[in-house]
Amino acid sequence: MASATEAPASSMAEGPTSHTQNQAARLSQLRVPFDPSQVQALPKILCKQCSESRTKVCENPRHAKSKCKVCDNFITQAHLHLDYVGHAELTHRLLDVDPLWDWEPLAIAPNGLPQFDENGGLWIRLTVCGKSRLGYGDSQGKRGPNAVKEAIGDALRNAAMRFGAALNLWAKSDLTEAKTEHPQTEEEDYKPSPRSAAPAATNAAAPPAATPAKGGPAPAMSDEERAGHLNRLVGQFAHLYREGSRNPMPLIQIKGDAEKHGVLDDEVQGPPPGREWMTMRKLIDARIAELNQTTKNGQERGVA
Numbered sequence: 251m252a253s254a255t256e257a258p259a260s261s262m263a264e265g266p267t268s269h270t271q272n273q274a275a276r277l278s279q280l281r282v283p284f285d286p287s288q289v290q291a292l293p294k295i296l297c298k299q300c301s302e303s304r305t306k307v308c309e310n311p312r313h314a315k316s317k318c319k320v321c322d323n324f325i326t327q328a329h330l331h332l333d334y335v336g337h338a339e340l341t342h343r344l345l346d347v348d349p350l351w352d353w354e355p356l357a358i359a360p361n362g363l364p365q366f367d368e369n370g371g372l373w374i375r376l377t378v379c380g381k382s383r384l385g386y387g388d389s390q391g392k393r394g395p396n397a398v399k400e401a402i403g404d405a406l407r408n409a410a411m412r413f414g415a416a417l418n419l420w421a422k423s424d425l426t427e428a429k430t431e432h433p434q435t436e437e438e439d440y441k442p443s444p445r446s447a448a449p450a451a452t453n454a455a456a457p458p459a460a461t462p463a464k465g466g467p468a469p470a471m472s473d474e475e476r477a478g479h480l481n482r483l484v485g486q487f488a489h490l491y492r493e494g495s496r497n498p499m500p501l502i503q504i505k506g507d508a509e510k511h512g513v514l515d516d517e518v519q520g521p522p523p524g525r526e527w528m529t530m531r532k533l534i535d536a537r538i539a540e541l542n543q544t545t546k547n548g549q550e551r552g553v554a
Contacts, residue, residue: 273379273380273381276347276348276379277347277378277379277381277413277414278414279343279346279347280343280344280347280378280410280413280414280415281413281414281415281417284335284339284343284416288335288336288339289333289334289335290321290333290334290335290336291320291321291331291332291333291334292321292331292332292333292334293318293321293323293325293329293330293331293332294329294330294331294332295325295326295328295329296328296329296330297310297313297326297328297527300313300326300328306325306326307326308326308328310328310527312327312328312517312529313326313327313328314326314327315327328527334407334416335407335415335416336403337399337402337403337406337407340403340406340407340410340415340416341406343410343415344378344410344415347378347379348378348379351376351377351378351379352376352377353374353375353376353377353405353406353409354374354375354377355372355373355374355375356373356374356375356384357373366401369388370388370389370391370397370401371386371387371388371401371405372386372387372388372401372402372405373385373386373405374386374387374402374405374406374409375409376406376409376410376412376413378410378413381413383409383412383413384409384412385405385406385407385408385409385410385411385412386405386408387400387401387402387403387404387405387406387407387408388401388404389401389404476511476512476513476516479511479513480508480513480516480518480530483504483507483508483513483530484518484530486500486504487501487504487533487534487537491537496541496544496545497541498538498541498542501534501537501538501541502538504534505530505531505534505535508530508531508534513530514529514530514531515529515530515531516529516530517529517530518530518533520533
């Protein structure tokens, strides 16, 4: 006779059976957070021009490709990282929970292989401990055998997320993408580029920062301090813009501060509707020129 853990639950049973209780307990193991060593960094290109380019890099010299120390990819500098669990790590977890887990495509092509949709994506049904849930995966426009494997792995992660596997990482990644594409505050309309604070591509040890003389250059800052300082200056600029200040002197002071701390040529995202990436220098100079032109036009109308 089959044991309670092996027999399927009866649809006529009243209340949870021993099988459904065991099923729920096993499935709950999928929600256990993955060890940090099993979490990988998935690069996501921010620049639309880079993303649409055949070589995945645009003409902006600040977006030039380089070896990323975080994700180990040779990629445009205009990217950020999303945490994810790889195919192998997820498979290991599924086998721990249910050695007989399985997946199948929702559609089969005439040649008997899984049917991909018009977007190059694949719908699958993942079954774990007798429970099935759907998932969708794609390979981000790639082609070839590796693209098929990537789409399958992506679909498995997506379906496993419906069971709660690595759900915290999905939530974190979704929030990161949402904040990148849809700023929550007006100050974030001028947010610094996440690549602006990236460490320089060098293996040489940085010399110890010396205390500068009064009026001299600012001491060297860590990447975190650099990003924080740029954030502060961007916030000051956004405040002046929001308040409609017509005095260019505060902008000149912000520019001098940015130059002293070496962040004047770091990239920030400009105001809507264009929201173009530009250097802090260009953003400030454009605003100063706009204020000067407005003052000049007002004076000319006064004379007339």
